[in-house]
Amino acid sequence: MQLFKDLRNRFLFAVFVMFFALPAQAKDAYALPEFTQKSAQEWLNSKPLTKKDLLGKVTLVDFWTFDCWNCYRSFPWLHGIENKYKSKGFQIIGIHSPEFDHEKIHANIKAKIKQFKITNPVMVDNDMGYWRAMNNRYWPAYYIVDKKGRVRASYIGETHKNTAQANQIEATIEKLLAEK
Numbered sequence: 393m394q395l396f397k398d399l400r401n402r403f404l405f406a407v408f409v410m411f412f413a414l415p416a417q418a419k420d421a422y423a424l425p426e427f428t429q430k431s432a433q434e435w436l437n438s439k440p441l442t443k444k445d446l447l448g449k450v451t452l453v454d455f456w457t458f459d460c461w462n463c464y465r466s467f468p469w470l471h472g473i474e475n476k477y478k479s480k481g482f483q484i485i486g487i488h489s490p491e492f493d494h495e496k497i498h499a500n501i502k503a504k505i506k507q508f509k510i511t512n513p514v515m516v517d518n519d520m521g522y523w524r525a526m527n528n529r530y531w532p533a534y535y536i537v538d539k540k541g542r543v544r545a546s547y548i549g550e551t552h553k554n555t556a557q558a559n560q561i562e563a564t565i566e567k568l569l570a571e572k
Contacts, residue, residue, distance in 0.1 A: 421542035424453070424535075428521035433498070436505055438513030441485065443541050450568040451483045451537040452561075455523065457490050458504035460531040462550035467508050469553045473562060474512060480569050481539070486514035489523040491531070534561060538568045 426443050429435065454470060456463035474484050490496045496518045505514060517523055526535065530548040538544050545564045551557050 425525040436514040453535040455533040484512040489517040
């Protein structure tokens with residue numbers, strides 16, 4: 393019964409996001425908080441990263457969890473923009489912030505990263521420290537960071553190639569890549 397309620401709540405949230413949530417442009421740029429996880433075991437596909445490692449790049453910070461179907465249905469689009477902009481100084485950083493206890497198990501996270509063909513760095517945010525540092529509330533949520541380490545825009549919800557949201561995010565990325 394509880395599983396049904398969880399699934400129903402996720403479905404209702406997804407419907408809300410799809411029809412009522414609007415992308416949020418950051419009114420004022422603000423500094424990306426430092427990553428909260430420092431140990432090698434809490435970073436997958438990468439050594440532990442710092443904000444300083446991202447300077448000079450445009451970065452998309454992607455909050456996701458592996459049981460969120462809105463998250464994994466967005467991965468094809470994320471793979472596409474990663475390939476499209478990578479050579480231009482673009483980086484995706486995944487922040488895996490679990491909703492359920494089984495999503496905290498490293499073997500499960502690694503298996504899902506392999507299944508979803510995720511190659512970008514992923515920080516394991518099991519204590520939700522970075523989630524709180526970013527004041528995040530949604531899966532998936534995307535924060536676009538400029539070359540100086542400032543969050544310039546944020547978006548929520550499942551995203552697919554050639555949709556209004558995808559086009560807006562890509563326009564933001566292109567604008568920030570063009571900045572000096």
